Amino acid sequence: FSPQTVTENFAGVIHGLNASHLTDLAIQRSKRMILDTLGVGLLGTSTSVFHKVIQYSKIYSSDVSSTVWGRSDFRLPPLYAAFVNGVAVHSMDFDDTWHPATHPSGAVLPVLIAASEVLPQKQKLSGLDLLLAFNVGIEVQGRLMRFSKEASNIPKRFHPPAVVGTMGSAAAAAKLLALDQFKCKEALAIAASYAGAPMANAATQTKPLHIGNAARHGLEAACLASLGLQGNKQILDMESGLGAFYTDYTPQILPTLQSYSWLLDQQDVAIKRFPAHLGTHWVADAVSSLRKHLVQGEDSVPISRIKQIVVKVPDVRYVNSPFPEPSHSFQFAACTALLDGSISVQSFSDQSISRPVLKELLSKTKLEHPSDNKPSFENLYCEVNITLQDGNVFSERCDTFYGHWRKPLSTEDLKKKFHSNASSVLSLEAAEGIVETVDNLEKVEDCSVLSAFLRGAQLTKILSKIRLP
Template identity: 60%
Template sequence: MLRKSVTQSFGAAISSWTTDHLTDTVVRRSKRMMLDTLGVGLLGTSTPVFQTALQYSRKYEAKEKSSVWGRPGLTLPAQYSAFVNGIAVHAMDFDDTWHPATHPSGAVLPALLALAETLPDKPSGLQLLLAFNIGIEVQGRLMRFSNEAQHIPKRFHPPSVVGVMGSTAATSKLLGLSAAQCVEALGIAASYAGAPMANAATQTKPLHIGNATRRGLEASLLALYGLEGNKHILDIDSGFRVFYKDYTPTEITNGMRGGPFRWVLEDQDVAFKRFPAHLGMHWVAEAAAAVREKLLGEDPNFDFGQVRKVTLRVPQSKYIDCPFPKTEHEARHSFQFNGCSALLDGHVSTDSFTDAQIERKTLKDLLLTTQIENPEDNPSNFDKMYCEVQVQTADGRIQTARCDTFYGHWRNPLKQVDLVRKFKANATTVLSLEVAEDIVSIIDDLENIPDCTVLGSCLQTIDQSARGASVCGA
């Protein structure tokens, strides 16, 4: 038997994986990812970047239309629905994060839900779960072909590279493309990939997710219509390898021809954020909050104006070393801002990134005392990094706390009750509590739902009276 190329093996796997390959662990973890993604996406529909993208996208029309989350009665062509909903997911940097580093769910779920609404035969919840996990799996495997991908990115934003490939794999599966068509789709998608890190901490960063999910869907549709790409895109030096200098791909063999199979998601869970900021901020916030407790334990009336020096010992990463952020997006990517916010308030929350909080004098004074150190034993790696916060007061006291694994990290995952609480807090900024609870119930029983597009009905419903039924879309 002739050996397949890596690209051919991916195409064969995407087309041949079935719901029988899904495991209880993967179903449970991916449903948590879906619920969290929908919640942060609904919250993100309130942001200026979402509003701008929606205004642009409404210029386009098509016979087949898909829902815009949080906008009842408003539909767009599937690609643009995926685009704006994907932007909403990452608009506040509140979405899940994986290792190696990427935001896996937002690049996949908006495209799948948009596509599902346009198909004549509506996919079941189980089919949605399979397609979603294929999109996650492809991202995970591609990142594992590179040691560079293990570290906090420096050159490009990973969702813009592996995310578009994951969206392509997922939507190819939902479209029922053949193995050969899946190969073409991956080839097409690679020409949509890539976004420089220079746009991190700006309004443009959420477009990386929006573009990934939209372009992946477009690549699959173009392959369906017969467009061809390079059939060895994952193999050759001038193909996917251009994104990773140490890229060493291997073909997919496990799970083929009835052999053993194990999903990447079974071995590597994702991190869920408790506040909307870059993942690295969660270490520094937890450590800073612990220092605050120590200071207040010594003196319940401690005046934080008496702080003379704050030292943050964190990994080296230029784009999240931002001493004096001026915008909410810069603040979400600032070790200094999040450390000082947690020191002053005991936590970081959605409200921490408002103009009023960013501009408060007490915070700015504390930022002036703050310095960064990059210990050699603290790698720029979400699986190995730590954060240590040290505070020196005017009377010479020193308090220190260290965070090795924050609550929400894959080593210390959010309890289901806290994940649901986060979802409801986010979703009810747009939907009624009753609708939010319906979504929780649908996701919880997704593998038994005959028509996954019921989620689209929920995501557009604003209040209970407008629905006239106890279950979305009923």
């Protein structure tokens, strides 16, 4: 097979990659991503948008079904299990973020877990099979994002997970279903016709559907390709193909299989400490540092002494919300971090949002957009200045927040985040079963054990399925 087009090349690489190509670093980083994604997905099952898509998906029935995360009372057909679990992952904007900007895991992992449950017994997948398919899905997204320089900035037109996430989902599903290279090519072509969602729906309840749809449509594309459905054979090469989403689309050939280098080896992902737009994490860390100048020990913030708060961030319109949609508001992040010293899931409760002291601080806050502060998750910074009534000014700047790929969460903090999220839905025993399984995923013989834990099965009932050497 001698690739003549970028599309053929991608199909060949998707088909040709195998477990021996995985590196220890890619495995370790992807296992962190998997654990984090499961945790935020479980927490997301409590959101109203998740309940809405559950009601919608229940109208479909099927002879085969897959687990809905955190639910033991019902199951859904694989396509809709992937859909609702994908929605759960992004329902609070708590999932991982890569650069160029996209949320990579939520479009891929729900597909693999849903599909792994319905394969015939003789095709049961190991944990290593799941890791390989997951990494293929992540890799395809990262490579496609690098076909456009404008993708390096926070997007303005299309939400990236709805574009590259759909393609990555299709690639992961094609790998999981063991499609040949020609059907891998068709899966990419079909997926491209499902891709795309406008950024206008950022900071709305519709945004999580972008991830859910990417998961569902990628799986559907791979299934249709397996049945022989055909699409354009040069979908990744053409300006009217995937290039339709980018004004500066420049497709490139992938490395050869003999010397393949994973993007995940070269760059980690950002894992969030609280559920909000990634840009707000720079704000939170800058303000938390600045707060130490104003507050001693357990004292509260001297709000009456504060004259003005200036937050210097890039010009990102949908995260500029003076009286805010909390998860997409630089101002909310600044004022909440100043009041409380940190931001958590509880910061977004109605009780916290409606505090009069928060509203008072918000009225004193304004944004500035320095010309050198570009809207790129790789290069942006946040500087916060607080002017007091007596004229004193305090200032702090954050160039890299804790959780960014340059400053990754510790394993201990990642597991704390997972347990905090998962405990809202699962027993401690089931949550610990997920941690143990992901920790040893490359050694697990049957990866469907994850689904049992995700629906709340007890550890003692399924330990026999985790056969480790």
